Amino acid sequence: MSYPSAVKIVEVGPRDGLQNESVSLDVATKVQLVHGLADTGLTIIEAGSFVSPKWVPQMAGSDDVFNQLSPSHATYTALTPNMRGLERAIECNVKEIAVFAAASEAFSQKNINCSIDESLEKFKAVTQKALDHNIAVRGYISCVAGCPYQGEVDYKNVRSIAQSLLDMGCYEISLGDTIGVATPAVTERLLSELLKAIEPSKLAMHMHDTYGRAIDNIKQSLAMGISTIDSSVAGLGGCPYAKGASGNVATEKVIALLDELDIVHGVDLQKLTQISQFICEKLGRPVFTD
Ligand code: HMG
Ligand code: MG
Secondary structure (H helix, E strand, O other), rough: OOOOOEEEEEEEEHHHHHOOOOOOHHHHHHHHHHHHHHHHOOEEEEEOOOOOOOOHHHHHHHHHHHHHHHOOOOOEEEOOHHHHHHHHHHOOOOOEEEEEEEEOHHHHHEEEHHHHHHHHHHHHHHHHHHHHOEEEEEEEEEOOOOEOOOOOOOOHHHHHHHHHHHHHHHOOOEEEOOOOOOHHHHHHHHHHHHOOOOHHEEEEEEEEOEEEEEEEHHHHHHHHOEEEEEEEEOOOOOOOOOOOOOEEEHHHHHHHHHHHHOOOOOOOOHHHHHHHHOOOHHHHOOOOOO
């Protein structure tokens, strides 16, 4: 079995983490979090989301967060569900956005209030306009291993949505196990289907750790050539439209796995632990320990 020699970590804590925390943080704290994460060596940080504040109030101040971020080696990215979101991203000079589809019709309706096909139509226009503005676009697919509303999903459907997102100009597809139901066997079957048509370098794993299986699933995907992993400092968060979804796999746990497998990641664990403690204290959560 061979693993990649290096892995890119996409830190989603300031977005996926904070969007589902009951404590709403002020802009200064969010900015301090993002700066602290950049200081650890992380190169891609999802710093907020330009969605409707009525749907996700925790992300309401994202414009102010982006406007206060200092340039660094890190790319700061944002979720944009529609043209209004993209316009806000352009106003804040964001260099990378993400559109987010789902592999399940029921989840698509609950999360973004439209069908999968309607969402892909909207994302095509958003992606085109973003690329015209030299903004890179990432594509998410939620519920790739199962849906909280409709149960099983068809992996062929995941593949065709991934292909549509790539065709419209997304540079990478992040596969979201939104409710953490994947196992290594499920991960193997899902990726086998996707890798029939898509290069591993264009895929990322976005595993929520609801049942404590995220690390085993990530190990399986690394063995199948995937080299981009999403994670959230201290394992914060979840999805407000997937009841019971717990946080993303903790960045600390991913780093421990990569160190164990001797895979380069470029993150300073000591600095990460400090920023992890900082955000846990601000949220009133117990400090993360593995
Ligand atoms: P809608 O209600 O159908 O939209 O929501 P609308 O166009 O009818 O607009 C309704 C109101 O929202 C209007 O305001 C709009 O102006 C406003 P009003 O006239 O009522 O005052 N609005 C906006 N405001 C600011 N920014 C915007 C925006 N768009 C509309 N961009 C919509 C459709 C997509 C907007 C809504 O459903 C939404 O915001 N959904 C986002 C839900 C969300 O953020 N979910 C969590 C992120 S996804 C996730 O966590 C999964 C992931 O991590 C992967 C995984 O784990 O699987 C990525
Ligand atoms: Mg997520």
